[in-house]
Amino acid sequence: MSEKKVHEDQKYIDGLAKNNSFIIQAIYDKFVPKVVNYIRQNSGDHDRAQDVVQDVIVTIYHQATEKDLQLTCPFDAYFFLLCKRRWLNELKKSSNKEVTINEEIVSTDEPVQEMVLDTEVFDEKQTLFDELFKKLGKACQELLAKTFEIKSMEEVAAALGISYAYARKKKSLCIGQLTKMAQESPQYLHIKSL
Amino acid sequence: MEEQNYIAFEEYLSEEMSTEERLTFEAQLSTDESLRKSFETYKEFSSYLEHKFEHEEATLAFKENLKQISEKHFSKESVTETETTSEEKTIVRSFKPWQYAIAASVMLLIGMTLFNQFSTPTFGDYNQYDAVSLTMRGEGDELINNAENAFNERNFKDASVYFESLTLKDSTNTEYQLYYAISLLETNFFEKADAIFETLSEENSAFKYQAVWHHALSKLKQEKNMESMELLKQIPEDAEMYKKAQKLLKKLK
Numbered sequence: 001m002s003e004k005k006v007h008e009d010q011k012y013i014d015g016l017a018k019n020n021s022f023i024i025q026a027i028y029d030k031f032v033p034k035v036v037n038y039i040r041q042n043s044g045d046h047d048r049a050q051d052v053v054q055d056v057i058v059t060i061y062h063q064a065t066e067k068d069l070q071l072t073c074p075f076d077a078y079f080f081l082l083c084k085r086r087w088l089n090e091l092k093k094s095s096n097k098e099v100t101i102n103e104e105i106v107s108t109d110e111p112v113q114e115m116v117l118d119t120e121v122f123d124e125k126q127t128l129f130d131e132l133f134k135k136l137g138k139a140c141q142e143l144l145a146k147t148f149e150i151k152s153m154e155e156v157a158a159a160l161g162i163s164y165a166y167a168r169k170k171k172s173l174c175i176g177q178l179t180k181m182a183q184e185s186p187q188y189l190h191i192k193s194l
Numbered sequence: 195m196e197e198q199n200y201i202a203f204e205e206y207l208s209e210e211m212s213t214e215e216r217l218t219f220e221a222q223l224s225t226d227e228s229l230r231k232s233f234e235t236y237k238e239f240s241s242y243l244e245h246k247f248e249h250e251e252a253t254l255a256f257k258e259n260l261k262q263i264s265e266k267h268f269s270k271e272s273v274t275e276t277e278t279t280s281e282e283k284t285i286v287r288s289f290k291p292w293q294y295a296i297a298a299s300v301m302l303l304i305g306m307t308l309f310n311q312f313s314t315p316t317f318g319d320y321n322q323y324d325a326v327s328l329t330m331r332g333e334g335d336e337l338i339n340n341a342e343n344a345f346n347e348r349n350f351k352d353a354s355v356y357f358e359s360l361t362l363k364d365s366t367n368t369e370y371q372l373y374y375a376i377s378l379l380e381t382n383f384f385e386k387a388d389a390i391f392e393t394l395s396e397e398n399s400a401f402k403y404q405a406v407w408h409h410a411l412s413k414l415k416q417e418k419n420m421e422s423m424e425l426l427k428q429i430p431e432d433a434e435m436y437k438k439a440q441k442l443l444k445k446l447k
Contacts, residue, residue, distance in 0.1 A: 066245040175200065
């Protein structure tokens with residue numbers, strides 16, 4: 001990825017990461033109407049379109065802030081394909097309803113598909129990790145939350161009233177539990193195979 | 195065995211291993227595939243957690259901002275949508291007499307509020323406070339929480355009690371003192387409040403000019419406008435509340 005040239009539309013990614021209202025507004029003005037049209041022509045409505053767009057933007061935000069997302073294709077194509085695929089997925093999930101898909105022929109070149117797949121994998125992993133974390137025992141959840149909020153393990157130990165050595169060991173074991181849960185999850189194996 | 199691995203992962207990631215330990219560990223990783231997979235997952239989770247908790251507030255702020263922009267965008271769009279679909283049937287609206295009456299009273303109200311702006315200022319025009327946020331992240335002191343909540347809910351009677359205990363617990367914290375004094379001022383214990391404002395403005399604390407400003411408001415509430423003006427004049431140009439102070443000064447003159 002690093003040897004590829006970063007697209008000038010990276011400004012949209014950076015703007016999202018910085019919660020820049022001006023950029024968010026620009027994305028809605030420039031790129032969202034097309035998505036809304038597509039969803040409305042394909043069994044969706046206004047409200048559903050609004051949700052899809054919002055979800056996709058939040059995903060991009062997460063990937064931008066956590067993984068330092070580098071855009072190597074135009075934002076327009078990337079964003080549209082993400083929204084479109086998310087919408088088609090939703091339709092599939094509720095496929096007991098009759099679905100009409102007006103598939104226009106869009107030639108999506110490889111860099112776009114690659115970027116989209118990357119983001120989708122990131123999003124799936126994020127969702128899975130969220131779920132697994134919720135399954136963790138309360139004590140572990142609390143310890144991990146403190147650990148990453150406070151940073152200094154000495155202070156964490158003091159805040160929780162346990163010894164430093166124990167806090168450190170606990171942290172490894174709690175993340176260890178999550179690691180094990182992930183490795184045993186078929187979803188995780190599926191994501192890894194993508 | 196598994197547990198030992200996780201402990202090693204953590205030590206490696208937090209760079210707590212000696213060079214020798216590190217090299218052994220890396221050698222192990224390169225030969226043992228299941229260990230490597232496990233380590234990769236551990237690392238991924240670690241980075242996920244780090245991001246989740248470090249960016250919690252920023253993420254919330256982002257989502258809130260996004261929601262607002264989205265809502266504005268989509269409500270605008272649904273308006274243009276209905277406009278285009280009902281293009282042919284133009285609606286002619288005629289006002290009924292009672293609608294004129296409503297419009298007239300609304301105008302009157304607007305007029306009155308405008309007029310009020312130019313009249314003599316009162317304490318009630320100024321006693322809006324930014325939300326207090328004293329709790330450091332992760333710190334769960336109940337007393338601080340109570341104090342903060344009471345103040346933010348404008349329950350100043352309770353707030354003054356909580357902040358009093360806080361100032362007793364930590365007499366060096368000038369922020370507690372400032373909020374204690376504001377709570378006292380709101381509950382009309384002027385003497386006590388003014389005394390605290392005075393000490394705070396004499397010290398070189400971070401809240402020096404905040405204290406002067408609130409002291410001036412206290413005098414305003416007590417209708418001692420001359421004293422209030424004297425205090426307002428002490429607020430220098432580079433202080434945060436200089437503009438507010440100058441505006442109030444003008445109105446008091």
